[in-house]
Amino acid sequence: MELIQARWYGPGRTVPIRVIVIHDMEAPEGPKTAENCARWFSTLPASSKASAHVCVDNDSAVRCVADGDRAWHAPGANSDGLGIELAGYARQSRAEWLDQYSKGVLEQAARVVAGWCEKHKIPAVKLSAAELKAGKRGIVGHRDVSAAYRQTDHTDPGPNFPWDYFLARVNAYLKPKPSQxxxxxxxxxxxxxxxxxxxxxxxxxxxxxxxxxxxxxxxxxxxxxxxxxxxxxxxxxxxxxxxxxxxxxxxxxxxxxxxxxxxxxxxxxxxxxxxxxxx
Ligand SMILES: [Zn+2]
The missing domain is CATH 1.10.101.10 (PGBD-like superfamily/PGBD)
Structure with a gap:
């Protein structure tokens, strides 16, 4: 995975990783959108400190912050979260999230998220804001972090993000569970x-x-x-x-x-x- 180190992040962690936070970039669909977003994170001025661990578009994933460091993507969940930015907009309809370009984005994201689930023993399940607040482990949207901790008003990846499709793709990358x-x-x-x-x-x-x-x-x-x-x-x-x-x-x-x-x-x-x- 290409590395474009983000400028702003918290070095190291004091609590274990517990949640994966899905964002969208509010950026146009294109083959270089992940690279562009990562470059943006690498050059942000001190007046707007932000970052994510990984950015994905339809054909690539770019690493911006190491898992062992805290990206600044979702206040309330930065200390125990991993953040991934997807090319697209929160206003997208379900059909737009499942068009050819976005399916590529979801596939890139699913591969990264599955790797995280495996590495950090995070269940590939979608948590509600209440479950997130209650300390459960799993996957949420930035909007759930906003609803749980009320530190931002971001609503990405929007109400129509196809969680069912996305989680099915994540699970397709995971090994069969020993309980089977x-x-x-x-x-x-x-x-x-x-x-x-x-x-x-x-x-x-x-x-x-x-x-x-x-x-x-x-x-x-x-x-x-x-x-x-x-x-x-x-x-x-x-x-x-x-x-x-x-x-x-x-x-x-x-x-x-x-x-x-x-x-x-x-x-x-x-x-x-x-x-x-x-x-
Ligand atoms: Zn976000």
């Missing part, structure tokens, strides 16, 4: 009855290669990629997302220590094909 009937240990694919094609050279995230199509077909067949996504000679964000979901389920094929590996290696390639076509 399946064993908590990483599942093992059945032994390959299908021989995977040789691992293609040059198949890496953002690369242009015909083998990206072969990968997309296998991801779809194994259920890690939506079948409606068009195939392309490009290892783009949708393909990376599919590989990431595959690695979430089978972390033994992900790069060591990476909770969200979007690059596929030869072993993962072979396992994916046995999952896709092995039965």
């Amino acid at each position: 009937p399946s064993k908590p240990t990483p599942s093992k694919p059945t032994p390959p009855k299908y021989r995977a094609p040789a691992f293609p050279k040059g198949l890496r995230p953002n690369a242009s290669a015909p083998s990206a199509r072969t990968l997309q077909r296998a991801l779809k067949a194994a259920g890690f990629m939506n079948k409606s996504v068009p195939e392309a000679d490009n290892y783009g964000p949708k393909t990376q997302e599919g590989v990431g979901i595959f690695h979430r389920k089978y972390p033994q094929y992900a790069a060591k220590g990476s909770t969200w590996d979007v690059a596929i290696g030869p072993k993962g390639w072979a396992a994916l094909f046995s999952l896709a076509y092995g039965k």
